[in-house]
Each structure stands twice: as C-alpha cells, then as structure tokens.
Amino acid sequence: MTQAPKAELEIPLEDEDADPLFEKADALIQRHASFAIEPELDDLPVLTDVVETPPPALDAAPTTEPAEPTEPDAPLPDLAAATAAATRAEADRLAERLVLLDSAISRHIQEWVATELPQLVSLELDDLAERLQATAASHLRATLLPLISTEIADTLDKGPEA
Template sequence: MSGDPDAALPDDLDHADELLEKAEALMRRHKGSADADVLDDLPVLTDIVEVEDAAGDEGDGKPVDEMQMVERLIALDARLARAIEDWMETELPQIVAREVATVGERIREQALAHLRATLLPRLSQDISALLDPEADEGRDGG
C-alpha cells in the first residue's frame, strides 16, 4: 500500500470527498442564515476565546471560522487516510495470511480425503495383483 498513492483506496477517497462536500454545503447554509442564528457564534470547546474576541464584531470572524473549519476537515481527512493506510499495511497482511493458511489446510484435508476415496482402492488392487497374480487373472477372465 505504500506504493502509488493515487491507486490507494478509491472508495475511501470518494467517501472523504462526499464528507467535504457535505461540510461545504452546511457552511453555505449557515452563511445564508448568519443573522437569524446567534448560536453560530458559540465557540467550539477547543477554541481559546479571549474577552476582546467575544465582544468584537460578529461579521469579521465568520470567514475565518469557515476557513478554520475547512482546514480542520482537510486535516481530519488526511489523518483518516493515513490511519486507514497504516492499518491496511499492518493488519490486512496478517488477516490475509491467516485466511490463506486456513484455506490451504482445508484444501489439504479435502485432497487427502479424495485420495483415500479414489486412489487408495486402485493402489490396493494393484498391490493385490502383484502379490497374487492368479487372483487377478481370475478377475479378468470372469
């Protein structure tokens, strides 16, 4: 997975694009109703709010908040993509190896059972014919 980043996880990238589109649509909706909704100005728990900022002009902070949200979403998307890629590089090979070993064991057991059912009687017959050629002639003549 550490090879070509363009070939890695197209479904996950599509999902990330959809998430970003939804976030942008949400920001556009809230931008249109900025005067109607006073709750949009509430700080996120991770934001440090200075007393001067709380009393400042509401119109000045909106574009910065949207840009910060977009930057956070982009950073989150990158972290998610890295986490998924790291997981795929470490965990997936172990899962595949276990499954291949399980399938290999099952194939070996089935082949052995088939060998016992089909080849063993024929080999027994050949061995009997070598040990007792007269019994074999009696079977061919009858």
C-alpha cells in the first residue's frame, strides 16, 4: 500500500528544472555527508560511556596538596559535555533530515521513472517507426521499383511465348 507523500516533502519538477535541483540536492548531501557517516572510533569517550580513572602509578608519590579552588566564573566540565551533546544532537537531527530528503528525492525519481519514462520511450519508438517506414519506402522506390519495372518491360517486349 503506497502512502501519499507529505505536502512539505513534495517538490514539483519540471523538465528544465530537474537537473539543477538534483545537482543542488547532491551538493547539499555531499557537503553534509560527514554528519550522516559515523565517525571513526577514537579514544575519546562518548557522553554515555562510563569513564574509569586509571589507578595511580606505583612509583608516583601521593600528592597532599589541596585542590585549587575553582573560580565562580570558570566553565564547569558539565557545560562542555552538555555543549558536545547538543552539538551531536543537532548533527543527528540534520542527518535525519538529510536522510528524509534523500528518501523523498529517491521516491520522486522512482515515480518519474514509473510514469514519465514509458511515455518518453513510447514517443521515441513511434518516431523511430515513422522514420523507418519513410526510409524503407524511399529505399524501395529507389531500388526495388526499377527492378520490377525492368522485369515487366522485358516480359512485355518478349511477347507471348507459345
């Protein structure tokens, strides 16, 4: 069962407008492809990963210095993590929108191929049939008719053979 496409995703395509639109869509997808592709894994933990602190080295002397007091205006580590999470969420939303756009474009292409392409092929085949018929008739007049005319003339010139 096919569902009607959402009105906001429909893009009216005219023959002369289709190619530039597809080029722009392809450029947009290529420009933002890095958001849709999972980054290679590295040693940086993700916000949801549990990070364990490594045990202190055996040869290191324990420090008894008090921790430096934090300034009230200093950014908190949670703020950086929240900013990173918000950036990742925005990238995910953009990736989802690009996937929706890609599927809408694919659907439009499939619908066009299913409806328009057969009509174009039919028109071209009709044109080919007309050209072939005209060429064949012209060739027949140029080559076959003189042979038939010669055969008829030879038969009539010989007269009745009895």
